[in-house]
Amino acid sequence: MSAQQVAPDPIAEIAASPSGPQIGAFFDLDGTLVDGFTATAHAADRIRRRQARIGEVLGVMEASVRYRLGRMQFERLLTRAAGYLRGESLVELDVLGERLFVERVASRVFPAMHEIVVAHQRRGHTVVLSSSALTIHAEPVARFLGIDHVLCNRFELDDVGLLTGRIARPVIWGRRKSSAVQAFCETNDVDLKRSYFYADGDEDAALMVLVGHPRPVNPRPRLAAIATEHGWPVLRVAGSPRRRRSLRRLVGYD
Numbered sequence: 001m002s003a004q005q006v007a008p009d010p011i012a013e014i015a016a017s018p019s020g021p022q023i024g025a026f027f028d029l030d031g032t033l034v035d036g037f038t039a040t041a042h043a044a045d046r047i048r049r050r051q052a053r054i055g056e057v058l059g060v061m062e063a064s065v066r067y068r069l070g071r072m073q074f075e076r077l078l079t080r081a082a083g084y085l086r087g088e089s090l091v092e093l094d095v096l097g098e099r100l101f102v103e104r105v106a107s108r109v110f111p112a113m114h115e116i117v118v119a120h121q122r123r124g125h126t127v128v129l130s131s132s133a134l135t136i137h138a139e140p141v142a143r144f145l146g147i148d149h150v151l152c153n154r155f156e157l158d159d160v161g162l163l164t165g166r167i168a169r170p171v172i173w174g175r176r177k178s179s180a181v182q183a184f185c186e187t188n189d190v191d192l193k194r195s196y197f198y199a200d201g202d203e204d205a206a207l208m209v210l211v212g213h214p215r216p217v218n219p220r221p222r223l224a225a226i227a228t229e230h231g232w233p234v235l236r237v238a239g240s241p242r243r244r245r246s247l248r249r250l251v252g253y254d
Contacts, residue, residue, distance in 0.1 A: 028199035029131035035239035086165030097136035
């Protein structure tokens with residue numbers, strides 16, 4: 001196995017690339033554009049406001065651990081989390097999502113990735129945020145970065161705009177994210193073989209192998225190994241200095 005290839009100056013590379021909307025630039029969200037997980041800001045807000053009962057807190061923590069250990073599918077994790085929001089207004093959640101972005105997420109956007117997004121926009125590329133996150137977490141980031149196209153998961157709503165506690169199907173993750181991007185390319189005349197994909201997750205390998213310019217960003221172990229195997233250039237980006245991870249950090253007290 002060869003050594004991992006470090007990406008050259010990405011801004012210079014993009015500046016020298018062909019221009020035009022037929023070239024796509026697809027960006028994952030958590031761990032790629034943003035340092036960490038955007039959903040934690042919402043979870044922390046519910047805890048601080050005492051909207052989350054102890055059963056919800058423990059349930060989400062258990063589900064997260066089970067998912068990280070490979071004992072729970074992502075779809076089940078997302079559905080379980082959405083279940084706790086049943087009956088809430090999507091309009092109010094969108095307002096909350098924008099406020100939490102300004103207060104807690106904007107400072108976690110990787111500066112280097114922001115520059116890469118701008119570089120693609122300057123070339124007239126079709127820039128897309130493609131994530132397994134929910135709209136309340138993904139769309140504020142997209143607006144901040146000036147990204148017009150968002151492919152992500154959405155809450156299922158009843159007739160009056162309240163959450164049913166379920167996620168709209170199909171749930172976008174792994175191969176389904178890849179399928180969503182391929183469908184987007186067909187609809188919008190984007191050439192996937194000339195496009196870029198920036199992501200950090202092991203599950204994103206399904207799309208990495210299809211694009212012309214795969215760009216793992218701070219990749220997790222399995223994606224890092226696949227990148228080495230395929231000779232994909234890897235981007236290493238840094239955000240603000242990490243604070244210690246603790247329950248106090250989760251609820252926003254340090």
